[in-house]
Amino acid sequence: MATETDTREIHIPANLLDELDRYIGDLKIDLNSERRKGYLIQILHKAQSLFGFLPEPLQIIISQKLNISHAEISGVISFYNYFTATPKGRYRISVCMGTACFVKGGEKLLEEFEKFLEIKAGEVTPDGKYSIDALRCIGACGLAPVVMINDKIYGNVTVKQVGDIIEDCLLMEAEA
Amino acid sequence: MIEQVRIVLRNSGLINPEDIDDYISVRGYEALVKCLTESSPEDIIQTVKASGLRGRGGGGFPTGIKWEVTAASESDEKFVICNADEGDPGAFMDRAVLEGDPHSVMEAMTIAGYCIGSSKGIIYIRAEYPLAIERLNTAIAQSYEYGFLGENIFGTDFSFDIELKFGAGAFVCGEETSLIKSVEGKRGEPVVKPPYPAESGLWGKPTLVNNVETYANISPIILNGAQWFRSFGDEKSPGTKVFALAGKVNKVGLVEVPMGTTLRQVIFEVGGGIKNGKEFKAVQTGGPSGGCITSENLDTPITYDNLKAIDSMMGSGGMIVLDEDDCMVNVAKFYLEFSLDESCGKCTPCRIGNTRLWEMLDDITKGRADDNTMEKLEVLCNTIKKSALCGLGQASPNPVLSTMKYFRDEYLEHINDKKCRAGVCKALIDYAINPDKCIGCTLCARNCPVMCIHGEPKKTHVIDQDKCIKCGSCLSSCKFGAVYYS
Numbered sequence: 001m002a003t004e005t006d007t008r009e010i011h012i013p014a015n016l017l018d019e020l021d022r023y024i025g026d027l028k029i030d031l032n033s034e035r036r037k038g039y040l041i042q043i044l045h046k047a048q049s050l051f052g053f054l055p056e057p058l059q060i061i062i063s064q065k066l067n068i069s070h071a072e073i074s075g076v077i078s079f080y081n082y083f084t085a086t087p088k089g090r091y092r093i094s095v096c097m098g099t100a101c102f103v104k105g106g107e108k109l110l111e112e113f114e115k116f117l118e119i120k121a122g123e124v125t126p127d128g129k130y131s132i133d134a135l136r137c138i139g140a141c142g143l144a145p146v147v148m149i150n151d152k153i154y155g156n157v158t159v160k161q162v163g164d165i166i167e168d169c170l171l172m173e174a175e176a
Numbered sequence: 177m178i179e180q181v182r183i184v185l186r187n188s189g190l191i192n193p194e195d196i197d198d199y200i201s202v203r204g205y206e207a208l209v210k211c212l213t214e215s216s217p218e219d220i221i222q223t224v225k226a227s228g229l230r231g232r233g234g235g236g237f238p239t240g241i242k243w244e245v246t247a248a249s250e251s252d253e254k255f256v257i258c259n260a261d262e263g264d265p266g267a268f269m270d271r272a273v274l275e276g277d278p279h280s281v282m283e284a285m286t287i288a289g290y291c292i293g294s295s296k297g298i299i300y301i302r303a304e305y306p307l308a309i310e311r312l313n314t315a316i317a318q319s320y321e322y323g324f325l326g327e328n329i330f331g332t333d334f335s336f337d338i339e340l341k342f343g344a345g346a347f348v349c350g351e352e353t354s355l356i357k358s359v360e361g362k363r364g365e366p367v368v369k370p371p372y373p374a375e376s377g378l379w380g381k382p383t384l385v386n387n388v389e390t391y392a393n394i395s396p397i398i399l400n401g402a403q404w405f406r407s408f409g410d411e412k413s414p415g416t417k418v419f420a421l422a423g424k425v426n427k428v429g430l431v432e433v434p435m436g437t438t439l440r441q442v443i444f445e446v447g448g449g450i451k452n453g454k455e456f457k458a459v460q461t462g463g464p465s466g467g468c469i470t471s472e473n474l475d476t477p478i479t480y481d482n483l484k485a486i487d488s489m490m491g492s493g494g495m496i497v498l499d500e501d502d503c504m505v506n507v508a509k510f511y512l513e514f515s516l517d518e519s520c521g522k523c524t525p526c527r528i529g530n531t532r533l534w535e536m537l538d539d540i541t542k543g544r545a546d547d548n549t550m551e552k553l554e555v556l557c558n559t560i561k562k563s564a565l566c567g568l569g570q571a572s573p574n575p576v577l578s579t580m581k582y583f584r585d586e587y588l589e590h591i592n593d594k595k596c597r598a599g600v601c602k603a604l605i606d607y608a609i610n611p612d613k614c615i616g617c618t619l620c621a622r623n624c625p626v627m628c629i630h631g632e633p634k635k636t637h638v639i640d641q642d643k644c645i646k647c648g649s650c651l652s653s654c655k656f657g658a659v660y661y662s
Contacts, residue, residue: 035379038341040361045303045342072362079363079520081345082303098265099460099496100422102510115625136347136514138304139268141422142429151306159649 010055017061020047024065031067040068040076044083053087081136089124089131091169093117094148098137101145105159109145110134112162130169178433178441181408183416184232184269184392185432188276193311196318199279205324207395208283212332217247217291224291224394226402228414233259233350233387234462234491236413236480242384246374247292249382254294256285257378257385259355260301260308263347264463265514267494269418270388272430274301274308277392278315282338284394286325289336292384297338300355303345312340347464347518348568350492352377352385354520365520366566387492389418409435413479417490423460423497424451431495433478440474443497454499458582462491464511464518465571467578468504487578489571503600504583505590508576509537515572526569529560533576540587541601543594550587553580602646605661609650611636613658620650620659 023046029036043062048054054077063070077083095101095110110121113132117125124131140146143155147165154165191198199205211220225240246254258281262270273281285297301309316338319325327335341359348354349364356378358364377383393415397405406414413435419442422428426448433442439459443449450456458468467488469476476482480490498507512534521527536553539545557573557580564570580587589595596604609620609629614636621629621637628644631637639650651659 037361
């Protein structure tokens with residue numbers, strides 16, 4: 001069960017928590033019904049879009065709100081690739097490793113990003129700026145190989161463009 | 177030249193998917209009106225049965241029979257689910273339909289609801305398709321506004337609602353029992369069938385699960401009749417099939433052709449042949465559960481049964497073309513890695529068997545395999561096929577088995593001669609510079625990330641094999657074709 005210290009270790013912004021509260025409230029979930037669990041995945045999606053990841057204290061909050069055990073929620077999060085309990089970089093680099101991208105050199109792109117940023121797939125750079133992930137097909141096979149930076153898609157990417165793409169991130173950062 | 181026939185993609189790209197009036201102007205919702213006001217559920221099911229439509233998600237189960245069985249299940253509540261969890265890597269047919277013609281799927285789900293006696297529809301869609309989700313939300317809102325969804329549709333006593341549920345990146349959730357678990361907010365682990373979802377599905381109630389493309393066929397069948405639908409394709413596989421043509425082919429994209437079209441027609445006529453004048457090696461269909469088809473079988477007419485007979489399968493419609501630069505052992509390893517990654521871990525054959533299988537393939541690509549590796553591979557593949565719990569596990573050795581059968585010499589070359597003819601398996605190749613062709617331009621040396629190419633300008637360069645990391649940048653940078661691998 002949750003302890004007080006858990007929630008204090010990672011800071012959860014109150015305004016975002018309010019927004020999540022409102023979202024859950026609008027769903028008008030019957031907490032006594034078995035079917036309340038049907039809302040879990042969409043709530044986790046909402047939470048991850050708000051907070052960027054699903055840290056344990058947040059899982060516990062959701063568990064209390066939905067009356068679903070923390071163990072069950074943790075099990076769901078670990079099952080689905082989309083959910084992450086650890087933070088990602090501000091720029092999430094996702095290299096598509098679907099078949100079409102794979103045969104068109106997706107693997108080489110992934111290696112190049114890893115070499116460039118000196119981290120492996122699944123890791124975050126120490127400054128928290130970049131993270132790299134291998135992704136399973138986003139259905140843009142006509143543009144293979146594809147790289148996604150946050151929600152922006154780059155198609156027909158070559159190894160030589162890897163540096164340019166990182167530069168794009170730097171520009172985005174400068175604008176923000 | 178083979179003609180494409182657009183039934184599923186009849187409206188995609190031609191109408192504005194965000195405007196319901198556009199859909200109505202192309203006979204949209206006419207089939208629903210006809211069903212609700214003129215036909216009984218039994219009549220419609222008979223029409224769907226007579227059309228011979230088979231599940232387009234890959235299984236090929238007759239759609240009409242699925243509807244009939246679900247309709248016959250007695251219950252106070254039933255569900256209609258649309259499987260839009262298109263997880264097969266290299267396939268994007270469903271995305272195109274949902275983004276280009278969302279109403280066609282919703283109309284068919286409503287008809288299905290009327291037929292089986294359900295008032296609740298759920299579209300289970302991958303979170304990786306944000307545009308499709310947005311378009312579906314718009315379409316659903318417009319349908320409620322027009323009274324095509326909600327209470328007492330067209331003044332009848334039939335009511336139907338549709339809501340979206342999101343996947344979260346799990347391939348196995350394309351399997352219907354896993355999908356249902358996921359809709360219930362649980363880990364998407366498959367359960368043993370029977371009972372089938374038609375008897376006990378979502379929340380234990382009878383549930384009809386059909387794929388996006390299957391639904392997209394329904395309205396045209398209702399409007400034009402079963403015989404019309406049967407005029408396309410062949411006796412056992414009527415209608416058309418949409419394929420996502422990708423990989424080393426000139427024209428990539430979606431192709432809709434009548435069943436029975438040959439693979440050669442799809443790849444060479446519609447797809448315009450192999451990119452960069454390279455040689456065709458194989459076409460992979462059926463994704464991680466399918467197999468590789470070689471040039472000797474290119475004239476096979478595409479039907480559910482024919483593809484099975486040549487050790488592949490229809491699958492959802494992904495069609496990846498491979499050329500001479502692709503190593504078949506590596507392709508098999510890629511698919512296995514996918515299945516391994518997506519294995520839910522519930523049963524041993526899939527969780528541990530596939531891991532051992534992957535290790536053996538890895539040994540082959542790294543030149544560590546011994547003489548009896550082939551035999552061991554085969555035994556383990558067949559054991560997994562027979563003993564895994566669900567479709568994902570049972571089908572996961574398929575890419576290995578099919579490449580072992582059709583590209584045996586390539587496997588043996590890796591194992592015995594430590595050679596990879598496609599130059600993909602790094603451990604088995606050495607890069608070298610042909611002194612006759614090298615003019616000493618220094619480009620390769622400047623591109624080499626580990627600076628292991630030596631030589632003075634205008635003189636032959638040499639690669640230091642001890643330092644070489646086999647990245648291939650010298651090969652791709654040389655403008656004189658002097659770099660080669662052996």
